[in-house]
Amino acid sequence: MNTMNVMDRTLETKTTKIAARDVNVYYGDTHAIKDVNVKIEANTVTAFIGPSGCGKSTFLRCLNRMNDTIDICRVTGDILLDGEDIYDKRVDPVQLRAKVGMVFQKPNPFPKSIFDNVSYGPRIHGLARNKAELEEIVEKSLRRAAIWEEVKDRLDAPGTGLSGGQQQRLCIARAIATEPEVLLMDEPCSALDPIATAQVEELIDELRASYSVVIVTHSMQQAARVSQKTAFFHLGNLVEFGPTGQIFTNPEDPRTESYITGRIG
Amino acid sequence: MPTFWLVVLLLALSALGFAMGRRRALASAGGNPRNLHSLPNYYGANVAMSTAVPALAILAIWLLVQPIVIENRVSALIPETSIPENTSLSLVMSDVRRLAEGLDEAVNQSFLTQKQSFALDSATSDIRSDLGAVGVALGSEVRPEVLEAAQSYRQLSSSGATLMTVVAVLSALVGFFLAYRNSDKEFRARNVVERGVMALLVLAASLAILTTVGIVLSMFFETMNFFGLHNWRDFFFGTTWAPNFRGDSELSILPLLWGTLYISAIALMVAVPVGLFAAIYLSEYAGSTVRAFAKPLLEILAGIPTIVYGLFALLTVGPLLLKLFGQGENGVFGLTWMSGATSVLTAGVVMGIMLIPFVSSLSDDIINAVPQALRDGSLGLGATKSETVRQVVLPAALPGIVGAILLAASRAIGETMIVVMGAGAIAKFSGNPFESMTTITTRIVSQLTGDTDFASPETLVAFALGLSLFVLTLGLNVLALYIVRKYREQYD
Structure with missing residues (x-):
């Protein structure tokens, strides 16, 4: 137990990027998320794991208010980004989403050219003053998403013509082109083969240097490989949250242990 | 026999075929549907289909073709010389048809007997006023060659109709017995019915296409007539x-x-x-x-x-x-x-x-x-x-x-x-x-x-x-x- 306290203390020194306090989410009459408290730190990869339907994607979508687009969804409790409540009336969800970017489960490139896909965000938010700057942003984003070498000769080709793994990396490039502070990833590798998965995982690890990354995954190996902190959700509850090493080797809650060893889920 | 009753007869026969085919198939399996290749209703449907479909098809084609054949044969009877000036063969033929229908109507209303109607002579009786009495108005006095053509028209129509009835009923019976004999537990009735369903769907699809083609063609021919009368450059x-x-x-x-x-x-x-x-x-x-x-x-x-x-x-x-x-x-x-x-x-x-x-x-x-x-x-x-x-x-x-x-x-x-x-x-x-x-x-x-x-x-x-x-x-x-x-x- 002593070792754990030491670990906790070292992690406490990092700044908290997002803090969720007593978050409850309802879809109509269904209580999807129950009293979740979690602190997501800067420059850390946090993994959400749990069986299907446990609410991890729902909670992820609360972090950039994507649930606002669902009519019957209701969120209570506080979610603080840099100490400010993102569900406050004064917060513009559109601007929030520029700060908290998102990558989805299925690659969803727009039916536009590769260049237009990546420049979409910067254009909307006016991040580039001229064409040259825009091209620079696009190149930088594609490079950081580790796809530049593959597409640099065909930036005018449609993004939908790329392979699944390339499409997902294009979507990551598109998300980081708007310079977000937090990157939410909802099962980003579930539609990819092992090689593309490895590329994306490597990328996630590199992205940690500049962003906080929150990743939802069904693969426990993936969570163990890429994350520093792991949260285990079950039936809408946050069962356990802690350093990844501890969750996978020495979980406190019997449910976590059952899930990790494959007995539930 | 009027066509309506013929159709009713064919449908009744096919309904009977459904019941009998179903029963025979079941009997061949010892009353246990699990021993049959197909569900019992498929055997019934197979017999009903084999009874009704060929017979109704013959009926439909016959009804379309018979008037054309009769028309041709009767119009050959009308000599070139008996077509009055300024009219055409088709006008004379419409007289013939009208007279034939009028005579049939007179027989239907018991104004004339069948025998009398065929024994009429345009020289001795006033057919126009006789037919006027049963409610059929003729455009002109009946000329002998028109009467002759009309009589032959009636003759051909009635023997055609009789023949049609016989052929349709015969084909229904043949279909019935062939399919009935086949209604055995080994017979793949389900596959036959499946083909029948497909044929029905193909028929519906081709009807829609043929209608379009028909519309276009009818417009096209009239358009050609127009361009025969009017300069296409002006149009x-x-x-x-x-x-x-x-x-x-x-x-x-x-x-x-x-x-x-x-x-x-x-x-x-x-x-x-x-x-x-x-x-x-x-x-x-x-x-x-x-x-x-x-x-x-x-x-x-x-x-x-x-x-x-x-x-x-x-x-x-x-x-x-x-x-x-x-x-x-x-x-x-x-x-x-x-x-x-x-x-x-x-x-x-x-x-x-x-x-x-x-x-x-x-x-x-x-x-x-x-x-x-x-x-x-x-x-x-x-x-x-x-x-x-x-x-x-x-x-x-x-x-x-x-x-x-x-x-x-x-x-x-x-x-x-x-x-x-x-x-x-x-x-x-x-x-x-x-x-x-x-x-x-x-x-x-x-x-x-x-x-x-x-x-x-x-x-x-x-x-x-x-x-x-x-x-x-x-x-x-x-x-x-x-x-x-x-x-x-x-x-x-």
Whole structure:
């Protein structure tokens, strides 16, 4: 137990990027998320794991208010980004989403050219003053998403013509082109083969240097490989949250242990 | 036997076949359906099908072919010399048919016996007045060769009908027994019925196609007749539309085509923005409750008969536009651009209103079909709703929307009632939207409903106009399909 306290203390020194306090989410009459408290730190990869339907994607979508687009969804409790409540009336969800970017489960490139896909965000938010700057942003984003070498000769080709793994990396490039502070990833590798998965995982690890990354995954190996902190959700509850090493080797809650060893889920 | 009772007999036979086939198949399996290859009903259906289908098919073909054969054989009986001047063989033949029907009617009403009716002689009895008494009016006195032809017509018809009955019933019985004998537990009745179902579907599909071909061909032949009477250069390249019922008319499609396209263009200018924006609101912004009643309400517009839109144009929109753009000092703006309520603008605006539900309903479906993942992707990057719609949703839905617009355009080009009541009847080239103009469709109506001889170019021009219209809308539809297909590949 002593070792754990030491670990906790070292992690406490990092700044908290997002803090969720007593978050409850309802879809109509269904209580999807129950009293979740979690602190997501800067420059850390946090993994959400749990069986299907446990609410991890729902909670992820609360972090950039994507649930606002669902009519019957209701969120209570506080979610603080840099100490400010993102569900406050004064917060513009559109601007929030520029700060908290998102990558989805299925690659969803727009039916536009590769260049237009990546420049979409910067254009909307006016991040580039001229064409040259825009091209620079696009190149930088594609490079950081580790796809530049593959597409640099065909930036005018449609993004939908790329392979699944390339499409997902294009979507990551598109998300980081708007310079977000937090990157939410909802099962980003579930539609990819092992090689593309490895590329994306490597990328996630590199992205940690500049962003906080929150990743939802069904693969426990993936969570163990890429994350520093792991949260285990079950039936809408946050069962356990802690350093990844501890969750996978020495979980406190019997449910976590059952899930990790494959007995539930 | 009248055809109706013959059909009833065949159907009864096939119903009997269903019951018997089913029973025999079950009996062959010892009463246990699990030992059968197919469900018992399939055996019944197989027998019913084999009984009814060939017999009914024979019946249908016989009914179509018999009159043609009889016609040919009887018309050969009429000598060339007995055809009066200024008439044709077909007129004499219609006399023959009428006389034959009259004699049959007289027998039916027991005015004559069958024997008497065949023993009639045009020299000794007054057939015309006799038939007049049973309610059949003949156009002229009956000449001996016509009577002879009519008698032979009756003879052939009645023996044809008897033969038809015999053949149809025979084929039904043969089908019945063959299928009945086959109703055994090993027989694959289910597969046979499956083929029967497919044949039914193929028949339905080919009927639809054949009808289209028939319509086009009938138009085509009349059009050829028209071009035999009227110079095609004047029709396609002339500049004046001036039908003159005493003949020697100038019949050019161009002024009508201009009016058609002008009015359609104005209609689309009204319908496309309004319809598209309504569709965007309904699919992207409206809550489910608003959508639930706004969409049906909008679609009610599509259910209004076009004649009602025509009244709306005549009584409301026309006078309103006149008040805005005409009437000089008495008008709202003091303008004198418009002199009457009927104008291109009136018809165009009302037609545009009519097309709004077309555009909005189709576009709404197409916009809804754009994957939610694309919207999420855009919203997740911090785009607003309208940015998402403008830059992601609409480009993705564009091919479908273009298709919807082109469908609305072909609807506008084919529209008649609104134009009759809203646009006037003057064919001319003019760019002024406040003037009266007319379209192809309304001219077809007025040319066909006149009093002129059907064989005159003034009437036949309607078919040439109709065929041109058909080619125009067909071209638009093909273009719509092409665009939809081409861009769909690019986006999916």
